[in-house]
Amino acid sequence: MNYLAHLFLAQNNSDSLTGNLMGDFCQGLDIAALPEPIQLGIENHRSIDRFTDNHLLVRELKGHLPKDMRRYSGIIADVVFDHFLALHWQDYSEQAFTEFRTQSYQQLLTKIDLMPERMQIMVQRMTSQDWLSGYQHLNNIDRALNGIGMRMRFANPLHRAIEPVRENYQIYQSTFAAFFPELLVHVDKVNIEGA
Template identity: 85%
Template structure:
């Protein structure tokens, strides 16, 4: 899952939110030096990624992509799933999308001192440019995938991913609708076990 889903599936406190986003920024970081709630957030992030990457419905999406894009199927699904979460927000959350994103931006900024520099820059851009709202528009999904592709150190086809996404839009949407409630249950169970 991408940024929106990781924030949605975090506990509603600044440390958990920070850890849930920090999961992608841990390289070279000694997480044992971080506050325990941040460590638990990182654990939650990794658990979400494992569950998502290994779920049969998510893995089946690979077959709907051109051969040269199949290696990137997980990245594509993560970003597209955030699109559907943003579009169908009211199906999953009682809090309005506007209130959720405003609150989460404020909470993340209070813990920016704990974040690695690369994550600090990302969070500052996310909050100032309101990335979470952008997930509602397919054109921004295209931009997000282009950005991910440009940050990779090797050539990749992510700049062309929007076309197969559009062609298989209903399949991605149906997969998200079937998969996401299972992910929520998984996270709830993990949180109970780690409490």
């Protein structure tokens, strides 16, 4: 899952939100030096990624991509699933999407000093440009996939990924609708066991 889902699946506090986003920025980071609630957020992020990456429905999406894109299927699904979460927010949350975004941005900014520099830059851009709202529009999904591709240190086809997503839009949507409730159950179970 991408930024929106990781924030949605965090506990409603600044440490958990920070840790759940920090899962993508841990390279070279001394995780043990972080406050325990942030460490738990990182663990939650990793549990979500493992569950998602190994889920049969998500893995089957690979077959709907051109051969040169199949190894990036997980990345594409993560970003596209955030699109569907943003579009169908009211199906999964009683909190208004606008309120969730504002609250998340405010809470993340209170912990910015604890974030690695690369994450600080990303969070500042996310909050000033309201990235989470942008997930509602496919053009922004295209931009997000392009941005991920440009940050990779090797040539990749992510700049073309929106084309097969558009062609298979209903398949991605139905996969998300079937998969996401299972992910919610998984996260609840992990949180109960970790409590």
